[in-house]
Each structure stands twice: as C-alpha cells, then as structure tokens.
Amino acid sequence: xxxxxxxxxxxxxxxxxxxxxxxxxxxxxxxxxxxxxxxxxxxxxxxxxxxxxxxxxxxxxxxxxxxxxxxxxxxxxxxxxxxxxxxxxxxxxxxxxxxxxxxxxxxxxxxxxxxxxxxxxxxxxxxxxxxxxxxxxxxxxxxxxxxxxxxxxxxxxxxxxxxxxxxxxxxxxxxxxxxxxxxxxxxxxxxxxxxxxxxxxxxxxxxxxxxxxxxxxxxxxxxxxxxxxxxxxxxxxxxxxxxxxxxxxxxxxxxxxxxxxxxxxxxxxxxxxxxxxxxxxxxxxxxxxxxxxxxxxxxxxxxxxxxxxxxxxxxxxxxxxxxxxxxxxxxxxxxxxxxxxxxxxxxxxxxxxxxxxxxxxxxxxxxxxxxxxxxxxxxxxxxxxxxxxxxxxxxxxxxxxxxxxxxxxxxxxxxxxxxxxxxxxxxxxxxxxxxxxxxxxxxxxxxxxxxxxxxxxxxxxxxxxxxxxxxxxxxx
Amino acid sequence: xxxxxxxxxxxxxxxxxxxxxxxxxxxxxxxxxxxxxxxxxxxxxxxxxxxxxxxxxxxxxxxxxxxxxxxxxxxxxxxxxxxxxxxxxxxxxxxxxxxxxxxxxxxxxxxxxxxxxxxxxxxxxxxxxxxxxxxxxxxxxxxxxxxxxxxxxxxxxxxxxxxxxxxxxxxxxxxxxxxxxxxxxxxxxxxxxxxxxxxxxxxxxxxxxxxxxxxxxxxxxxxxxxxxxxxxxxxxxxxxxxxxxxxxxxxxxxxxxxxxxxxxxxxxxxxxxxxxxxxxxxxxxxxxxxxxxxxxxxxxxxxxxxxxxxxxxxxxxxxxxxxxxxxxxxxxxxxxxxxxxxxxxxxxxxxxxxxxxxxxxxxxxxxxxxxxxxxxxxxxxxxxxxxxxxxxxxxxxxxxxxxxxxxxxxxxxxxxxxxxxxxxxxxxxxxxxxxxx
Ligand code: SF4
Ligand code: SF4
Numbered sequence: 001x002x003x004x005x006x007x008x009x010x011x012x013x014x015x016x017x018x019x020x021x022x023x024x025x026x027x028x029x030x031x032x033x034x035x036x037x038x039x040x041x042x043x044x045x046x047x048x049x050x051x052x053x054x055x056x057x058x059x060x061x062x063x064x065x066x067x068x069x070x071x072x073x074x075x076x077x078x079x080x081x082x083x084x085x086x087x088x089x090x091x092x093x094x095x096x097x098x099x100x101x102x103x104x105x106x107x108x109x110x111x112x113x114x115x116x117x118x119x120x121x122x123x124x125x126x127x128x129x130x131x132x133x134x135x136x137x138x139x140x141x142x143x144x145x146x147x148x149x150x151x152x153x154x155x156x157x158x159x160x161x162x163x164x165x166x167x168x169x170x171x172x173x174x175x176x177x178x179x180x181x182x183x184x185x186x187x188x189x190x191x192x193x194x195x196x197x198x199x200x201x202x203x204x205x206x207x208x209x210x211x212x213x214x215x216x217x218x219x220x221x222x223x224x225x226x227x228x229x230x231x232x233x234x235x236x237x238x239x240x241x242x243x244x245x246x247x248x249x250x251x252x253x254x255x256x257x258x259x260x261x262x263x264x265x266x267x268x269x270x271x272x273x274x275x276x277x278x279x280x281x282x283x284x285x286x287x288x289x290x291x292x293x294x295x296x297x298x299x300x301x302x303x304x305x306x307x308x309x310x311x312x313x314x315x316x317x318x319x320x321x322x323x324x325x326x327x328x329x330x331x332x333x334x335x336x337x338x339x340x341x342x343x344x345x346x347x348x349x350x351x352x353x354x355x356x357x358x359x360x361x362x363x364x365x366x367x368x369x370x371x372x373x374x375x376x377x378x379x380x381x382x383x384x385x386x387x388x389x390x391x392x393x394x395x396x397x398x399x400x401x402x403x404x405x406x407x408x409x410x411x412x413x414x415x416x417x418x419x420x421x422x423x424x425x426x427x428x429x430x431x432x433x434x435x436x437x438x439x440x441x442x443x444x445x446x447x448x449x450x451x452x453x454x455x456x457x458x459x460x461x462x463x464x465x466x467x468x469x470x471x472x473x474x475x476x
Numbered sequence: 477x478x479x480x481x482x483x484x485x486x487x488x489x490x491x492x493x494x495x496x497x498x499x500x501x502x503x504x505x506x507x508x509x510x511x512x513x514x515x516x517x518x519x520x521x522x523x524x525x526x527x528x529x530x531x532x533x534x535x536x537x538x539x540x541x542x543x544x545x546x547x548x549x550x551x552x553x554x555x556x557x558x559x560x561x562x563x564x565x566x567x568x569x570x571x572x573x574x575x576x577x578x579x580x581x582x583x584x585x586x587x588x589x590x591x592x593x594x595x596x597x598x599x600x601x602x603x604x605x606x607x608x609x610x611x612x613x614x615x616x617x618x619x620x621x622x623x624x625x626x627x628x629x630x631x632x633x634x635x636x637x638x639x640x641x642x643x644x645x646x647x648x649x650x651x652x653x654x655x656x657x658x659x660x661x662x663x664x665x666x667x668x669x670x671x672x673x674x675x676x677x678x679x680x681x682x683x684x685x686x687x688x689x690x691x692x693x694x695x696x697x698x699x700x701x702x703x704x705x706x707x708x709x710x711x712x713x714x715x716x717x718x719x720x721x722x723x724x725x726x727x728x729x730x731x732x733x734x735x736x737x738x739x740x741x742x743x744x745x746x747x748x749x750x751x752x753x754x755x756x757x758x759x760x761x762x763x764x765x766x767x768x769x770x771x772x773x774x775x776x777x778x779x780x781x782x783x784x785x786x787x788x789x790x791x792x793x794x795x796x797x798x799x800x801x802x803x804x805x806x807x808x809x810x811x812x813x814x815x816x817x818x819x820x821x822x823x824x825x826x827x828x829x830x831x832x833x834x835x836x837x838x839x840x841x842x843x844x845x846x847x848x849x850x851x852x853x854x855x856x857x858x859x860x861x862x863x864x865x866x867x868x869x870x871x872x873x874x875x876x877x878x879x880x881x882x883x884x885x886x887x888x889x890x891x892x893x894x895x896x897x898x899x900x901x902x903x904x905x906x907x908x909x910x911x912x913x
Contacts, residue, residue, distance in 0.1 A: 029519070036544045040520050040529035047477050047503035058519060085520060086505040105518035124518065126509055149561070150509035275563045342502035342564025347477065397478035398499075 002049045002090070002432055004466050007097035011054070011077055018075055019055050022099065025067045030105075032056040041100055044085040044092040045147070046433060048347065048397060053080065053094030060105045062180060062188055062218040069216060070186025072099055078462050079184075081212040083124065083155030086147045088338070088350045089431025091159060091211055095466055101216060103154050109133045110219065118177055120221045123154025127161075130222060139224045142169035145427065146335045154217045160209030162427035164291075164334065167385040168259040169225070171427065173208040180219035181207065184458045193221060206453070211429050212464040214457040228293035231259065233327045234303055237284030237316040241265050241368065241380065244286035245360035247313040248384040251290070252357050256305055261385030262289040262334055268379040268392075271340040276333030279326065284316050288384065289334055291327075337381045338392065345377065345394035347403075349410050352428040353417030357387045366416055367391055374409045376402070388426030389417065415440055430468045438470055477501045480536045489761050490574050491535060497571045498532050500564050501525070507558035507568075512836045512854055513551050521548045524558035524568055531575040540582035541575075549575055551850060553843050554711055555836035556750075556808035569750075569809070570757065576713030588629040596842050597714055601672045601704035601721065607647070610676065613640035635848035639879060641677065648679035653700040656686050663693035664739045664785060667729050667774075669752065672704035674745045674875040680905065681875065684896035685744045685778055691900060692785060696742070701728035705743075707751035710758075711841050722755055723764060730767045733774065741771060744778040744892055746874040747841060750809030777806060778892050779873060783815040789898035793824030795913035798894065799867035800827050801858070801881065803874035804836045816873055816891050823898040830861035839880035851880070859884045868910050869894075 011018065019033040032038060033055045042050040054077070059065045072079050082092040082102045094100050106122035109129070113119070114137055121130055127148035130141040144163035145151055151161070157179065162171040169175065178192030191203045207214055238244040244263060251261065264272065265286050273280040281287055288310075292302040307318055321327040333340070341348050355363050364380065371378045382390040391413055395406035414424050414434060418441050424434050438447060451469060454461070479498050486492050507524040508514045514523035521530065530545045549572065558568050585593070599605045613636065620637040623630050650656070651670070658664075668685060675682055689696050706721035732738050743749035751758075752775040759768035776784070798820055806812045820827045838844055838854030862870055863885060871891045872878055881888045887906040897903050 029517075032519075032521070034544060036530070036533065036542055037521055039533055040526040043503065045504055084505055084508060085525075102518075102520070104514075104520070107515075107518060128509075147504065147506065150505050150507075272563075275565065336506070336563030339502055339504040339506055339563030342500055342504075342566075346499040346502075348502065 002093070003471055004051060004095050005471065007095060008076065008078070011075070011097040014075070015054055018077060018099075021071055021075065022055060022057055022068065025071060026057055026059060026064055030058045030060070030064070032058070041082075041102075042094065044082070044087045044090060046088055046090040046093070046431070048349070048403060049090045049093050049432060051094050051096055053098050053100045054096065056100040056102055058102045058105050062182065065101065065182045065216055065218050066186045066188050068099070068101060069182050069184060073185050073460075073462065076460065076462070078465060079216070080464050081154070081158070081216050083152035084126065084147075084150045086151045087155065087159070087429070087431060088352065089425070089428045089433040091155070091429050091431040091467060093432050093466070103152065103218070106218060112224075114139065117224050117226075118221055119224050120219060121153055122219055123217050124152050127151050127153060127156055130224070134224050135227070138227050140227050141222055141224055142166070142175050143172050146338060148335070153220045153222065157208055157217050157220055158210060158212045159427065159429035162383065162388065164260040164262055164383060167261060167383065168257060173205065175223045176204060176208060176220065177223055178221035179204065179207060179217055181215035181217050183215055184460070184463050189215070209429070211431065211468050213454050213468060214463065216463070229295050230299060231291055231293035231327070232299045232303065232321055233289055233291040233330045234306070234318065234320040235281065235330065236288045236290065236310045236318050237281035238286045238288075238313060239284070239316060241286045241364040242361040243313050244288055245364045245384070247310055248288065249357045249360055250309050250312070251306060252385060254305075254309060256302065258290050258302070258306065258385065259293050260289065260291040261383070263287070263380065263382050263384035264289070264334070264337065265380040267344060267377065268337055268341065268381045271343050271379065272333035272337050274343055275336050275340040276329050278329035278333040279319070280333060281317050281319075289330060334381075338390075341379050341392050341394065344379075345396075347397040348379070348392040348394045349406050350428070351389065351391045351393065351410050351413050352425050353389045353414050353422055354426040355387045355389060355417050355420050355422035357384070359420040359422075360384065360387065363389070363416060363420060367413060370409060370412055374405050376406055376409055383426070386426070387422065389413075411437060432467050435468060436470050438468070477503050479532065485538065494531075494535055494571050494574050497567050498528065501528055501566045502564050504563070506563060507561045510557045510561045510834050512553060512555060512557065513850060515835065516850060516853055522551055527552055528566070528568065528571065531571055534575065534578065541579040542583070546579055546583055546585075549579060551847060553804070553836045553838070553840040555804035555840060557804065557834050557836065560808045560811070560834065569754070573710065576711065577715045578713075580713030580715070592632060592845070593712055596845065597709050597712055597717065600708050600842070603651075603672055603676050606673055606676045607644065610640055610644045613637055614642065614644055631848045632845060635851070636845050639844065641879075641882075645677075645679055648675065648683055650683060650686060651675060651679065653698050653702075656690050656696040656698075658693045658695045659690050660693050662695055665695040665697065665737055666740045666742045666781065667697045667699050667702070667732050667738050669702065669705060669725070669741060669743045669745075669748055670698045671745050671748060671875070677875055677879060678890070680893060681744055681890045684890070684893045684901055685742070687901050688892060688896040688899055689742070692787070694785070697732055697738075699728040699732050701731075705748040705751050707748055708841055710751060719758065722751075722758060722768070725752070726755060726759070726764055726767050726771050729771050729774070733770070738774055740776045740781050741774045742778050742781055743775060744873070744890065745876075746777055746803045746806035746810065746812070747876050749775060749777050750805040753810060777810060777812050777815075777873065779815040779819055780812055782819055782895065787819055787822060787895065787899070789823045790900045791824070791898050792913065794898070796825055796868040796910070797866070798825040798827050799862045799865045799870045799886070800829055800891070801837065801862060801870055801872040801877055802829070802833055803872050803877045804840070806873050807834070819895055820871065820891060823895050825894065828865040828867055830858070830865055832857070832861050837877050837880050839874075839876035841876060844880055855880055862886060868912070869907060
C-alpha cells in the first residue's frame, strides 16, 4: 500500500456531522457514506493502490460543487476530485479523511459554436462525447487519450492528457480555451473563454495539468477542429524492438510528421489482436501504426515516403489499411491496448515516461534487459512519435513480492527516462504513482517553488494533497 | 485485479470461476462509458466496474448479500454492453449470474418483491398461465390510473399493467410440438425453440419463422418436451428452475439430434439465444455437460442460420426504410450484428441505425417490470433515437424489445416477419397502416 498523509483525527471523529452537512447540500442520491457502497470508490485505474474515503459526493451543478467546497473548507476537510476514475497514476486515489467529489453527473454539453469552432461542456462529459456531439457537422475534438471512450474532459484538463494524435494536434493544453473552476474556498471563477489570449497571467496554462491540486474544474471550453479530408493507417512489422525504434527515429528525423506514430511489441500485438481482430502481424516482434491524413493523393504520397523509410529497416511486412472499417479496427486494438493486456496478465503497472526519440533503440534495449533481471514480463505500447513510453510491467497482485518487484522495475524505467534526457510523465500525470520519484527530476528548490504555487491556491493543502509531491514535506 | 479468496472458498467451482473473471478485470473503467445505468445515473456503483467491485466484496467476505449490493446488482440490465466494450475479455455475464444466485440464496427481499418475483417466475415461462394473466391484466389496465404513490410496489404494478397488450392474440393454429415439413426438396432440418412468453405475446413471429424456413426447404421441428429456455428464472438467480428448464430442452433436442438429426437449434428471441448458447457453461459441472455443450454449439439465431443457408426475396422491394434496433442479447450477448442488417438489405429494405445503438431499450427480460423508472427512461431515449432516423418501421430480433418499444409512434416488428414477407409471406399486421410500393 502506498503511504498516505496522516488522516486528520478530528475530521474522522466528526464523520457523522460532516456527512449530515453534505446531505443538506445535495439531492438524496448525491451523497454516499455507507461503508459497503464506498468501497468501489477506493481506487481508480491504478487498482494496486486503494483507500476508502470518508464520503463520496456526486454534484450535478457548479453551484453544488461550490457549496460542497465551501463546506469542506469551513470544516477543514480534504477533497479529492474524481472524473471517470480511469487515471493510471492514481490521480483519484482517496484519503481516509477525504470527501471524493465525483463529477460524473455533470455530463452535459452546454454549447457548441461552429462558427467560432468551440464547445462548452461540463467536466463529466467523456472525451469522445465531445467528438460525438460535433462529428455530424464534420468536426472533432483532437486530443485522444486511449481511454477516450470513458475518461472525462475535467480529468483530461487536470492531467493535461495527450493521445495518439497529439503528435499532430498537441495535448489538452493546446486545445483548451477556457475553464469554469471552483476554488478551495468555494468561489466560482471563469478563466479564458471562446477567444485565444486573455490579458494577465496565463491562468489556463497554470491550471492545466495541475492534477486537481489547485481548483476543481466544472466546465471546459474546448477548441473543436474540422475533420481532415481523409486519413489512413498503415502497419509496419519488424524483427526486433530496437529495429522498430530506429525506424521511428528515422521517420521523425526525415521531417515527415504523421498524425500518429504508435509502437507495440509482441505481447501487446497478441493481446490487442485477440480483442480487436484488426489483422495485426502476429509473427512480428514489434509493430508500428502510422497514420497520415489529407486528400487521397496526399495520403498516397506520404505513405509512399514512409514506406521507403521503413523498407530500409527490413520490415517483415508493410500493410496499408484498405477501408475505414480496417482503420477503425486498427485503432480499436491500439486504444484498448492497456485493458487487452489484462488477457495475458492479471495486473500491470503502466509507466508513462518520455524520452528523446533518438534514444528509443537504446532505451528499449535496456528495458528488455531489466525485464530479464527482474524476471517480470513487459508489454511495450506507446506513442513513439513523441517519445512517450508506456511500458506495461506485468505482475500478479495476489503475490505481494511480485508487486514490490514491479514497483522497483517501474522506478528504474523512469530513472532511465530522466537519465537519457527525458521526463517522468508524458500524459498520465504524476499522481500518487510517481510522486516519490519527483526528486529524481526536480531539485528541492524547484519542488519548493511548485509547493508555493499550490499554497497560494490552497493554503490549507486541502485539495488532493497526497499527490505530486514526495510525501515527507507535503504537510508544509 | 487482486482478489482475496481463501483456498477453501476457491474449492467451490462457482467461486473459482468468478475469481478467474475478477482476475481478468484490470479496473480500467472503459466499460463504464457504455453502461446504460451509468450513463443515466452517473454513479460508479451503477456501472459494471462498480458492480464487479461490489460482487467481489460480497463473494470474498462470504457474508450474506446486503441491501446495498442487491440494489445495484438489481439495477443491472444484463444487457452485456460492458462485455462488448471490455478490452480484457471479462465475462461479466458469468459473474453477475453467480452473484444473482448468491443473492437469491442469502438475501431476504421485502414481501411485495418476493411476491412479484415468484409470480413472474411462475407465469412467464408457462404459455397457458401467461395468456390467462395477460387477459386479466388487460381487463385491469384501466385501474392503473388509480394506483397511487411513487413507492416501488406502486410503480411496478402500474408498469405491469401498462405492459399488457391492448389485444391478447389467440393461440396460433401451429402452437405445440410437431414437425413442419420442408416445402420442396429438404435442404436441412432444425429444431425451433418455440419459446414461452413470445408465443403468447406475438404468435406471428413463430409462424413467420416456420413459414420462411419451410419455404427455404428446411424441416422445422418443435420438439416434444422442450419449452422455456430458462433465461427468465436464470436472470432472477433462481438456479434450480432455470436448470430444470434447460435440462428439459437439452434432452429434447439431443433426442432429435440423435434421431433424425439437427443442423441447428433455431432461436428467434435473442434473449433466449444468449442463454441457450451458455448451456455448456451452466452445466459445466453436471453429468449433462457434453450434451449441453452440443446444444450450445447447435444454437443459432434465426438470422445467423438464414445467412448461412442463403436468403433471397421473391417480392419487389417495398420502398420502406427499416430502423434496425439491435437487441442487446443479439449484439452484446451473441455478438451477432452484421447478419440481421445484411438480410434486411438483401430483402430490399433501406436499413438505418439509431444513434446510441449500443444502449439497451430497457426491456431486459423482467427488468421493465422490476425497475420501471430506469426502464422507462431508457425506452424514451431509445424511441427518440429511433424516431430521429425517420423510418417507416422498427425491426428487432427479440420479443422483449418489441413489447418494450410498441405503443410509440412507429410500428414495431420482428426482423423475421419482414424477411418472410419479402419471401412470399403475408405483410406483418403491424404494417397495416404503412403505405408501401
Ligand atoms: S472494461 Fe473490462 S477490464 Fe476494464 S474495468 Fe470494465 S470489466 Fe474491468
Ligand atoms: S450488463 Fe449492462 S447494465 Fe449491467 S453492468 Fe453491464 S452494461 Fe451495465
């Protein structure tokens, strides 16, 4: 179990009155406080870490969120915001004395403005829900984390999520125009809006990726884009991870930027094929999914150039998708990849380091060596184009020794990422998972500076305080 | 996901099977997004992942089921949308079936619920009783307006009465066990699951199925001894009656298969099809296992079988647009999605599909009677999505959906009725008011 800050005894002692106070603020079904019903809220997408909270609230409006925040502030109660609970870094892991504010009921699209190409949605709208709402008119919302089916835009903002197509379209921060947020005191603020640059500090930049530690996001204004004329994916299969890694670097170095450039190794290919039946090459050690877009002529031209580069690396096969259904299946496999690994291993830790693409072959080789020495299997699935690695370390949670080994292995991979000039997290956030490794990347002075920012928003450290910073000092 | 069972608990084969299911779940949360109850209620506890967690806790603790678990498991439609979505291949169906049996065995429901469940479990699988009950309910229908209150029993009673059709069809001339000979040279021989509730609610479906198959040269046997598939009681967690129904079918069909032979067991109510295809698993520790597996292997939805043997219309295209409603048991339970649409197109219809096609219409066996509020919201949402496609008619492959969706602005028919019509059968009665070429 992961260490948590000591719970506030006085809060635990006042549990009943706190729950009663919350009930006064919300509809009947909006407060969960019975032990049995709290259990499913003890964890998120990182189920190795668990903690039952004091209560869960499910507000339906910004006003209700504000009322809850003001109440918790007055009572000195810690708050953990939660979206769909798909975080792979334990971003929504509760604390024993905390109230979880679940935003799943705030799932309405509030406004779509095609002329100005933006949409205003509540925080609990799923990522894909935005695209579904606008695709009838030929638009889409670009960032596409693999969990986009389920993950919610509020969580995307808090983790500054990326996705396969952010190689071309950027991450959440690049597609955001405004936020409605609730401060720890329960004040409602509106930041940015339907236009590009606001005067003053870049609050939007500061709040995006702040992991639920500065404010609670309740509404989001996103940029929507007109969909491309067309898109096509190809699969390139290789004999080894290193060769595929070298091919990635060569494609990026050539100056061609595909819209997506994804990597999967043998275990991942097999697990995903079993789920998606996409025609992945089962004889390959590693495979790249490369997608281009534009007119048919542009697609042909780019795919030919990319194929030429791939051929220099002796591919086992090169296959260009022949239909929209085939491309859909190819992406279904990739997007379901983490879950699909559940077919071959009961548990996994999903890493999220980022490295310069030129170091890919070397890093892949060293991950392979570590896998041997730890005697734990790894499935490599990642956004190769921007060097965002997602090695999945497979272990057996019913065997505590195996989990401990997996944690060490994970830490070694992230250290390796920092060592070769990369960083700890690409898109999943630090959460609770990488908290204790922050010192590997940042000096104490840098961490202190970040803590001061948090303190400026939340002097009492009530909002999601157990995340991001190494534990020792977080009570500062 | 981690589990905490003792070796003694795992010695029980049902617990061992559920442990395997739980171990496959990686808690990714993908399934939450496509779960109708999560979409409506926005609570982890009403999502597949939340239910899996509640069930895990109930099974691990070894405690009797509690009101909290029952509330959220009862709200599950068993639509199995979560299984289509799950990348990891979690068999939620087997887990929730196990949980329902555990609940039935260890939890005492309030008297009115026990009464209603016992009533449904007795009446629905028995066509004679069902017909009598429907006639009674139809007579009592006007009383629905006088049932006061928002309590669950009151809501359920109103829902029950509302579901009674305005007209109770008289029994079909072809009801009962018999052999329907192929017309022309015989190309195949199949058993038809005549079903229970369906032949009372809409005998025209079996009539159309038999007409179409025999015209295509297939001999159709309604086997003596076969009856309700057991799904209704199975989903209520009533293990013994469900197994007894299934056993009777397995024995009846194996007799036919060993006798004159069977190419398939045809099912035209996909809710039943999902269960018959699962007989092999249900009997996994039973001496009848091999026969059960054989029957599951023979089971085919009518559209699967038609796609296999080939179908062609004999009438000119009617110039009608059909909104195809994909029953959950067909699309999620059996993963049959392409064949019904392809056949309808072959038959000459323009086929359209509603938005949110993966979401349940709220019928879900006895769900619309047990959970009228959620079922009603799902029905309204489904009808709105169907109407938005501006079709002439709605087609589906499951009697539950047909009953649930009837009474809206659109005529609702079974897909096989349209296929039969275009191959020489009569026009479905529901299309009486629809003009066509
Ligand atoms: S999608 Fe599958 S693996 Fe993921 S939480 Fe749901 S059941 Fe578990
Ligand atoms: S069967 Fe349907 S209602 Fe039940 S958990 Fe799965 S998706 Fe939800």
